Amino acid sequence: MLLETHREAIETIVGRYASPRSAVLPLLYLAQDVYGHLSNTAIREVAAILALPETAVFEVVGFYTLFYSRPVGTWMLQVCDDVPCCYLGAEELITALKDSLQIKEEATSTDGMFTLQRVKCLAACDRAPVLQANLDYVYDVTPDKVEALLKDLRSRAADARRRGVSGRFAEDFAVTEQGAVELVARDAPYQSRQFEVQGPPPPPEPIPPPEVESGQDRAETRRASPL
Amino acid sequence: MGLSDYIIMRELNFPDINRFERYCQVGGWEAYRTAVKEQTPATIVQMVKEAGLRGRGGAGFPTGIKWSFLPKDVFPRYLLCNCDESEPGTFNNHQIIDRNPHQLIEGVALSAYAIECHTAYIYMRGEFAAAALTLEQAIDEAYRAGLLGKNILGTGYDLDIYVHRGAGAYICGEETALMESLEGKIGQPRLKPPFPAVAGLYGKPTIINNVETLANVPRIVEKGVAWYRSHGTEKSPGTKCFSLSGHVNRPGNYELPFGVPLRDLIESPEYGGGMKGGRPVKIIIPGGASAPWLTAKHLDVPLDYEGVAAAGSMLGSGAVIVLNDTVKAPHVAYKMDEFFKHESCGKCTPCREGTHWLVKVLHRLAEEGHAEPDDIPTLHGIYRQMAGNCFCLLGESAVMPIKSALELFPEEFEAIIKASNERHQRNGAHAIPLRVS
Ligand SMILES: Cc1cc2nc3c(=O)[nH]c(=O)nc-3n(C[C@H](O)[C@H](O)[C@H](O)COP(=O)(O)O)c2cc1C
Ligand code: SF4
Ligand code: FES
Numbered sequence: 001m002l003l004e005t006h007r008e009a010i011e012t013i014v015g016r017y018a019s020p021r022s023a024v025l026p027l028l029y030l031a032q033d034v035y036g037h038l039s040n041t042a043i044r045e046v047a048a049i050l051a052l053p054e055t056a057v058f059e060v061v062g063f064y065t066l067f068y069s070r071p072v073g074t075w076m077l078q079v080c081d082d083v084p085c086c087y088l089g090a091e092e093l094i095t096a097l098k099d100s101l102q103i104k105e106e107a108t109s110t111d112g113m114f115t116l117q118r119v120k121c122l123a124a125c126d127r128a129p130v131l132q133a134n135l136d137y138v139y140d141v142t143p144d145k146v147e148a149l150l151k152d153l154r155s156r157a158a159d160a161r162r163r164g165v166s167g168r169f170a171e172d173f174a175v176t177e178q179g180a181v182e183l184v185a186r187d188a189p190y191q192s193r194q195f196e197v198q199g200p201p202p203p204p205e206p207i208p209p210p211e212v213e214s215g216q217d218r219a220e221t222r223r224a225s226p227l
Numbered sequence: 228m229g230l231s232d233y234i235i236m237r238e239l240n241f242p243d244i245n246r247f248e249r250y251c252q253v254g255g256w257e258a259y260r261t262a263v264k265e266q267t268p269a270t271i272v273q274m275v276k277e278a279g280l281r282g283r284g285g286a287g288f289p290t291g292i293k294w295s296f297l298p299k300d301v302f303p304r305y306l307l308c309n310c311d312e313s314e315p316g317t318f319n320n321h322q323i324i325d326r327n328p329h330q331l332i333e334g335v336a337l338s339a340y341a342i343e344c345h346t347a348y349i350y351m352r353g354e355f356a357a358a359a360l361t362l363e364q365a366i367d368e369a370y371r372a373g374l375l376g377k378n379i380l381g382t383g384y385d386l387d388i389y390v391h392r393g394a395g396a397y398i399c400g401e402e403t404a405l406m407e408s409l410e411g412k413i414g415q416p417r418l419k420p421p422f423p424a425v426a427g428l429y430g431k432p433t434i435i436n437n438v439e440t441l442a443n444v445p446r447i448v449e450k451g452v453a454w455y456r457s458h459g460t461e462k463s464p465g466t467k468c469f470s471l472s473g474h475v476n477r478p479g480n481y482e483l484p485f486g487v488p489l490r491d492l493i494e495s496p497e498y499g500g501g502m503k504g505g506r507p508v509k510i511i512i513p514g515g516a517s518a519p520w521l522t523a524k525h526l527d528v529p530l531d532y533e534g535v536a537a538a539g540s541m542l543g544s545g546a547v548i549v550l551n552d553t554v555k556a557p558h559v560a561y562k563m564d565e566f567f568k569h570e571s572c573g574k575c576t577p578c579r580e581g582t583h584w585l586v587k588v589l590h591r592l593a594e595e596g597h598a599e600p601d602d603i604p605t606l607h608g609i610y611r612q613m614a615g616n617c618f619c620l621l622g623e624s625a626v627m628p629i630k631s632a633l634e635l636f637p638e639e640f641e642a643i644i645k646a647s648n649e650r651h652q653r654n655g656a657h658a659i660p661l662r663v664s
Contacts (some may be wrong), residue, residue: 016389018303018346018429024411025394056412062396063413063572066353082315082474083516083562084548120317120397122354122567125472125548135356140566 002031003049010049020050024060028067037068065119073115074157079131082121083224088128089142094118096143100150113154234446234458235319235439235468236482245361247368250329256374258449259337263382271341271426271448278447278455279464283513284309284437287463294342296424297432304344304479305428307409307435308335310351310358311393311400314515315566316546318335319468319480320438321351321358321501327553334441335388336375337448342434345385349438350405353394360389397570401619402435403427415574416619430663439468459485463531463580467542473549476500485531489513489521492530493549510635514543516563517624520631556636557643560628561589567625578622581613585629592640598647603640606633 003010015211031042038061047057048157061067068076077097081090094105097116101109124130127139133153141149156219233239243249249254262271276291297304308331312320324331331349339347351359368389369375377385391409393399399408403417406428427433443465447455456464461486469492472478477500481492489511493499502508508523513530519526519540528538535542550559551617568582587605599605610626617623633640 011275016387019410020412022391022409025392025408028394029392042568043315050411052411059413060411064353064396066395081562082318082566083512083559084550084564087474087550087554090230119395121313123318123321123352125316125318126470128478132354135354137357177477 002045006030021052023050024057037071056199073113075114075133075153076135077114077131078117078119080122084125085128090129092143093141094131096146100146233482234466244327255329256333258445259333262337262448263379263384268341268343268452274447274452276359277452280443282437282550283439289615290440292435297342298425301432303431304342305431305433306339306344306347307433308438308441309400309435310349310438313352313397313400314375314544316472316515316548317544318470321355322480323438323442324358324362328362330445331438331442332365332369334444336386337444338441339386347388348409349390350409351392355393359390359392384663396448397503398621400571415572460531462533467545470546471499472501474551475549476503486529489527489528489530502551508549509552510550510559512548514541515546516566517627519627520635522635556632556639557593560632561593563628564589564625575618577613577616581609582625584609590645596643598644602644
């Protein structure tokens with residue numbers, strides 16, 4: 001039960017708003033992270049924590065596309081097919097993914113590893129074609145990169161690296177040596193914000209000369225940035 | 228025409244500018260420190276007003292004037308920073324955060340101080356999980372340095388900033404829908420008036436501004452009105468971070484002063500670098516999906532609010548999508564309206580039904596090549612019933628792609644209809660495959 005396992009996180013979240021109802025979205029993310037998807041039980045649980053009518057929470061789950069009320073694959077692959085991506089290789093990417101995974105859109109691969117979905121603009125149109133794997137951006141995914149990407153995602157799921165970011169639960173599952181998928185525990189994503197206030201910032205170090213001139217190399221910054 | 232001094236993408240070549248200490252080394256957070264210690268909130272509002280800062284979220288509304296709409300002596304107030312950024316073609320907000328989160332946080336903090344509020348929320352689209360984490364960490368750093376929290380720098384001013392993630396809905400970028408969403412409800416717009424400045428989040432006076440808008444504030448306060456106004460044009464002062472995408476050689480974000488010709492952005496080797504493969508420009512969508520289309524003959528239009536409006540479109544969010552002659556106008560209209568159909572919140576009939584029928588007809592026509600002889604009047608009929616009748620601007624925006632396509636490229640619709648007719652005549656039947664959907 002969330003209230004037992006994540007009481008501190010829940011109290012922190014609720015404390016951020018003047019009305020507890022505002023915590024619906026963050027708590028649904030939390031529930032989805034913990035349970036993998038939002039079953040009816042999970043939705044009722046969130047409603048009970050916030051003392052809201054169940055319909056109010058069911059309605060929210062139905063409205064927002066990042067809440068999954070059905071089980072989905074370990075990796076949710078969301079490919080942008082909007083303008084301009086659709087003219088820059090998105091359709092080819094979707095075909096390549098379907099071929100490689102042998103699934104249709106909105107379906108999950110038989111090993112439960114991938115669910116494929118078309119989505120609207122992901123706000124990375126300069127790096128088309130683009131997809132999100134559990135909200136991790138993957139840029140410039142031309143069809144020739146698909147196999148390597150899927151392989152990498154499979155091994156990352158197997159490593160079950162732990163991450164504290166809401167909305168990502170793939171890394172919470174590990175593939176055992178026998179090939180079964182099992183849940184791995186991880187830290188609460190929300191910590192309360194109580195810090196010792198430190199003194200003034202450290203005296204500035206001498207500023208090294210910028211590595212590149214501004215202007216032309218700004219584009220390099222763009223390319224070199226993690227985006 | 229490069230900028231010597233960037234405002235929004237300041238100091239990006241300074242290594243590790245995303246770290247608190249590094250941002251402080253180049254004068255970051257100084258404007259805020261000075262403001263809370265020495266300046267009154269009204270001074271900051273006055274500066275922003277005089278600088279002529281205009282909202283970058285789409286409407287270009289003067290920010291200082293918006294701030295002064297707050298009713299006197301009604302508290303608490305809220306500041307919301309809009310980072311929903313979901314309109315096709317827009318992609319600068321999260322890049323601002325990824326590269327230099329402190330600039331945004333300082334902007335939010337300064338603006339909150341100016342409007343005398345003690346709680347600010349940064350609403351991010353749900354997909355920006357990584358950027359949300361970046362911001363959370365940067366906010367934590369500011370708390371540790373005593374710049375946020377209780378009794379800031381010993382002045383008695385309190386401010387909390389929280390990041391709130393949406394969960395995948397473009398409509399939550401609309402200001403009142405954003406407030407509904409932040410209140411834990413489905414994102415459907417509210418009736419205006421009352422405007423948010425009077426009754427917004429939890430019914431309290433609320434100011435809502437875009438990420439890029441707020442990222443301007445520290446520089447305005449630090450360097451002054453005259454300096455800020457030395458960039459851009461008289462009516463659109465400052466710089467704009469244009470998000471350039473589509474069939475150009477170098478898509479990306481480019482910060483340029485307002486008023487630069489569209490041609491420079493697309494063709495200059497420093498920016499767009501011309502069209503891929505040297506193909507001709509066919510369609511330019513200058514302000515995100517909701518802007519009416521421009522064509523190659525508009526390349527000399529200056530990129531400021533007035534210039535683009537005079538050309539019959541709008542600068543909107545400054546997302547410039549450029550498409551070449553390989554695309555078909557009916558198909559672009561189809562894809563764009565598919566976006567609006569997907570994102571329609573369903574509250575009002577003209578938008579919910581109108582986008583549905585537009586997409587149904589356009590899908591048959593543009594994807595399947597099956598046309599009815601009177602498809603053109605049908606399409607005109609659908610969007611005319613939407614225009615002016617929708618509850619919010621999403622529905623009104625959905626009119627733009629189809630209207631532009633029919634106005635600028637009627638011959639492409641006619642060609643599909645003609646080809647479809649001929650096929651039907653050859654086959655002796657006027658058969659349109661039934662689609663169950
Ligand atoms: C359908 C719709 C979507 C919108 N999406 C956004 C958005 O993603 N980001 C944004 O800043 N403004 C968006 N806006 C505009 C906001 O309603 C609001 O005007 C803006 O955030 C005000 O900020 P500004 O004064 O800084 O421009 C949207 C408006 C509509 C009608
Ligand atoms: S115009 Fe569309 S998005 Fe706006 S309220 Fe009506 S249905 Fe909702
Ligand atoms: S259209 Fe694909 S990311 Fe914007």
